[in-house]
Amino acid sequence: MKKKFLIGTIIGLVCILVFGAIYLSKKVDSKPQVAEFPSLKSGKVTIKEPLIMVPGSGGTADSYDTMIDQLKKDEKGVNWLKLTVDQKGKVTSQGNLHKTDKIPIVVIGFADSSDESVPAQGQWLGNAFQYLKKYYKFKKFNYLGHSNGGLIITYYLESHVKNGDPIPDKLMFLGAPFNGIEADENKLDNHNKLKTISSDLKPLLAAKNKLPRNIEVSNIYSNLEDDSDGIVPVESVKAGKMLYGHSREYEDHELKEKVAHAWLVENNTVFDEVETFFFQKKLRL
Numbered sequence: 001m002k003k004k005f006l007i008g009t010i011i012g013l014v015c016i017l018v019f020g021a022i023y024l025s026k027k028v029d030s031k032p033q034v035a036e037f038p039s040l041k042s043g044k045v046t047i048k049e050p051l052i053m054v055p056g057s058g059g060t061a062d063s064y065d066t067m068i069d070q071l072k073k074d075e076k077g078v079n080w081l082k083l084t085v086d087q088k089g090k091v092t093s094q095g096n097l098h099k100t101d102k103i104p105i106v107v108i109g110f111a112d113s114s115d116e117s118v119p120a121q122g123q124w125l126g127n128a129f130q131y132l133k134k135y136y137k138f139k140k141f142n143y144l145g146h147s148n149g150g151l152i153i154t155y156y157l158e159s160h161v162k163n164g165d166p167i168p169d170k171l172m173f174l175g176a177p178f179n180g181i182e183a184d185e186n187k188l189d190n191h192n193k194l195k196t197i198s199s200d201l202k203p204l205l206a207a208k209n210k211l212p213r214n215i216e217v218s219n220i221y222s223n224l225e226d227d228s229d230g231i232v233p234v235e236s237v238k239a240g241k242m243l244y245g246h247s248r249e250y251e252d253h254e255l256k257e258k259v260a261h262a263w264l265v266e267n268n269t270v271f272d273e274v275e276t277f278f279f280q281k282k283l284r285l
Contacts, residue, residue: 044134044135044136044137045097045098045099045135045136045137046099046136046137046138047097047098047099047101047104047136047137047138048101048102048103048104048138049104049138049139049140049141049142049169050097050104050105050106050136050138050141050142051103051104051105051106051141051142051143051144051278052106052108052141052142052143052144053067053105053106053107053108053143053144053145053149054107054108054109054125054143054144054145054146054149054152054153055107055109055113055146055147055149055265056113056145056146056147056148056149056175057113057114057115057118057147057148058113058114059109059113059146059147059149060084060109060113061082061083061084061094061107061108061109062082062107062109063107063109063146063265064105064107064144064265066265066266067265067266067270067271067274068080068105068107070268070271071103071105071271071274071275074271074275074281075102075103075275075279075281076102076103077100077101077102077103078101078102078103078105079095079096079097079098079101079103079104079105080095080097080104080105080106080107081093081094081095081096081097081104081105081106081107082094082095082106082107082108082109083106083107083108083109083128083131083132084108084109084110084111085108085109085110085111085124085125085127085128086110086111086112087111087112087120087124089123089124089127090127091127091128091131093131097136103279106128106132108125108128110124115148118148118151118152118155119155119203121148121152121155122151122152122153122154122155122156122158122159122160123155123156123159123160125152125153125155125156125160126156126160126161126162126165129156129162129165129166130162133164133165133166138166139166139167140166140167140168140169141166141167141168141169142168142169142170142171142172142278143168143170143171143172144172144174144274144278145171145172145173145174145176146173146174146175146176146264146265147174147175147176147177147232147261147264148176148177149173149174149176150173150174150176150177150178150219150240151176151177151178151200151204153168153171154178154204154211154243155204157210157211157212158204158207158208158210158211159207159210167212168212168215169215169216170215170216170217170218170277170278171215171216171217171218171244172217172218172219172220172273172274172277172278173217173218173219173220173237173240174220174264174265174270175220175221175222175229175231175232175237175261175264176219176232176237176240177200177231177232177233177236177237178200178201178204178236178237178239178240178242178243179194179196179197179198179200179201179233179235179236179239180198180199180200180201180236181231181232181233181236182198182233183227183228183233184196185198185236186233186234186235186236186239187235188235194235194239198236201239201242204243205242205243208242208243211243211244211246212247213246213247213248214247214248215244215247215248215249216247216248216249216250217240217244217247217249217250217251218251218253218273218277219237219238219240219241219244219250219251219252219253220237220253220254220255220264220270220273221234221237221238221252221253221254221255222254222255222257222258222259222260222261222264223254223258224258224260225258229259229260229261229264230260230261230262231260231261231262232261234254237252238252240252253273255269255270255273256269257269
């Protein structure tokens with residue numbers, strides 16, 4: 001009798017331990033690791049005009065970290081949200097923006113950030129905007145695009161804007177290869193016009209009438225004394241005027257400092273240009 005009681009007790013304890021472990025396991029698994037957008041239960045968050053940042057080929061949502069760190073030192077109320085869009089248009093996020101942020105920044109990266117996918121990245125940028133519209137309310141935005149980031153926003157503005165999308169106010173491009181990166185395709189004729197229109201520029205020119213006009217554009221380039229920044233020819237950057245020359249304000253601007261292409265998002269002179277253009281800060285000389 002005692003033996004049966006002992007066996008029953010052991011079996012009961014084992015069952016309690018097993019079912020207890022299963023319950024705890026399910027409870028832990030069901031708990032979200034990150035409470036995404038915890039403040040949005042009551043609706044969209046109204047934010048100030050955000051600065052959208054998009055990196056060039058090979059870049060990620062972390063590509064602007066150095067610049068953002070500097071902005072936090074120089075400006076008050078800087079906060080960021082990072083989005084990554086995959087090849088199917090699915091968006092994942094890191095961070096949150098708040099109504100009290102004075103300078104909300106959204107960095108948008110792409111799982112496929114190759115040169116070949118630049119036109120598709122224009123469409124994926126549209127997916128990112130739809131995602132932002134779901135959680136945040138804002139009517140206008142500013143935009144900073146490094147390298148192919150300049151082409152990506154152009155593809156978006158020409159082909160993927162939807163009704164109700166926020167509209168751009170200021171655009172800044174850093175070393176954007178509007179006419180590609182081949183030196184031979186970026187030579188000028190006797191009238192100071194490009195001899196060759198590259199395969200990169202042709203489709204953008206074909207739809208340029210869809211680009212907004214009521215915008216301010218700063219098209220920045222660096223010249224390492226070889227008529228390029230080491231990768232992108234100066235004339236390729238300046239070809240942006242063929243697309244955005246009709247804007248409310250447009251300027252091709254050469255950096256005073258010679259900065260190699262990859263370092264345009266890591267350079268203090270560029271940081272000054274960004275703060276001056278977007279936040280009306282005086283240049284530090």
